[in-house]
Amino acid sequence: MAKKAKKSQVSRSSRASTSAKAPKRTSNDEMALTVKSSEGMRRSARVSKVSEGRRPKLVKKSNAKQKKKKNKFDDKKPKKPPTAFFYFLDDFRKEFQDQNPDVKSMRDIGKACGEKWKIMTYEDKVQYYDIATEKRAEFDKATADYIKRKESGEDLETEDSDSEFDE
DNA sequence: TTTGTGATTGTTTCT
DNA sequence: AGAAACAATCACAAA
Numbered sequence: 001m002a003k004k005a006k007k008s009q010v011s012r013s014s015r016a017s018t019s020a021k022a023p024k025r026t027s028n029d030e031m032a033l034t035v036k037s038s039e040g041m042r043r044s045a046r047v048s049k050v051s052e053g054r055r056p057k058l059v060k061k062s063n064a065k066q067k068k069k070k071n072k073f074d075d076k077k078p079k080k081p082p083t084a085f086f087y088f089l090d091d092f093r094k095e096f097q098d099q100n101p102d103v104k105s106m107r108d109i110g111k112a113c114g115e116k117w118k119i120m121t122y123e124d125k126v127q128y129y130d131i132a133t134e135k136r137a138e139f140d141k142a143t144a145d146y147i148k149r150k151e152s153g154e155d156l157e158t159e160d161s162d163s164e165f166d167e
Numbered sequence: 168t169t170t171g172t173g174a175t176t177g178t179t180t181c182t
Numbered sequence: 183a184g185a186a187a188c189a190a191t192c193a194c195a196a197a
Contacts, residue, residue, distance in 0.1 A: 080189045083177035093191075105193040110175035117176070129177095136178075143179095 078142040081135040084128035088120075089113050 082090075092113045093106065117125070 080177095080179060080187095082189055085176040085178095086190055089175070089190075105173085106191050107174045107193080109192085110173085112175095114175045132177075139179090 077146055078139055081132070081139045084125060084132040085113075085117060087128040087131050088117060088125070092116065 089106075089110070093109050096109045096112060
């Protein structure tokens, strides 16, 4: 009867795992199970630490413009939405600055936030996970549309009609 | 003035 | 399955 509509898209399997949300705390066991799912999801996604000595944090990107936003059209592939951690960071940053107005920048906040993030419980984190999950749904839709359009007409290419005539 | 760097973890995407 | 890249933000430094 109730057949689970499994998505043939294996690529989106990640999304399926991230479906972990709505922590129904009916029983401790239930929660534990939920948490287990979270861990399982994390294991799949989290695989870094390939080498202790290696730290490929060199993610330098050259952005010609600090912020260019005008046409609602998908300039290119939809950018990745902020993750749960980022949402938490945004909220945590406000409090952190309020308690520590002396703090210079996010470097210190990031550290503090990361540490707290680890001590946070699943229930506390699930809040942000839920937001991130919802955001990802929109992102997924945008991506599908982007791919669809791309496949439909790959002629769509550099249509940079929007030049840097902003300021 | 402008651009890049640094720090955090999570998700995405590719091979 | 695993690895690499990328997501936002703020202060500071260099060119």
